[in-house]
Amino acid sequence: MLAFSCGIEKTVLMRGAPDPQMAMLTTVSTEDLIPAEHPIRKIRVVVDTILDELDPVFDGMYATGGRTSVPPEALLKATVLMAMYSIRSERAFCERLNYDLLFKWFLDMRIDQLAFDPTTFTKNRQRLLEHDVADEFFAAVVRQAKLRRYMSSDHFSVDGTLLEAWASHKSFKPKDGPPRSRPRAATSRWIMRQKR
Secondary structure, rough: EEEEOOOOOEOOOOOOOOOOOOOOOOOOOHHHOOOOOOOOHHHHHHHHHHHHOOHHHHHHHHHOOOOOOOOOOHHHHHHHHHHOOOOOHHHHHHHHHHHOOOHHHHOOOOOOOOOOOOHHHHHHHHHHHHOOOOHHHHHHHHHHHHHHHOOOOOOOOOHHHHHHHOOOOOOOOOOOOOOOOOOOOHHHHHHHHHOO
């Protein structure tokens, strides 16, 4: 196909081209983007029901005045997502939350809403633990998941990389380092050999 513009002949291909123009307004919501049959929809119903039951407890945990915080419901839901999707850290979760629309949908966030800071978990963890909300919440989620047969005790899988990642840094020992039981002279000889 040929196109003429200002007297210049140009071949136009039927290949699509990227459109660098960003949309200013959009009518799409995350609800529209998550498939109706996606399994996480069932999990969200369970989680939201349990969080509704805990609403009076949440009201008692926070002051009536002051700066608003990230809702405790969002933090607990985020923890569910971290467990379900094997996310290794709160920092990695918050990074992914900026671009993962399924996560935003699960946390009731707008598409254009930025993720909260990872330190939000640290600052609010103690509050959730002091009121036994986290334990109560997760026990209820597991109980409901078992009742609805969303989980089974017949199968169990573990991601070994997570076990290694979550291992204590204090237990780290270099594989090629000098053993601690060597006498001082032997250790210094070992260090000299490593420098060569």
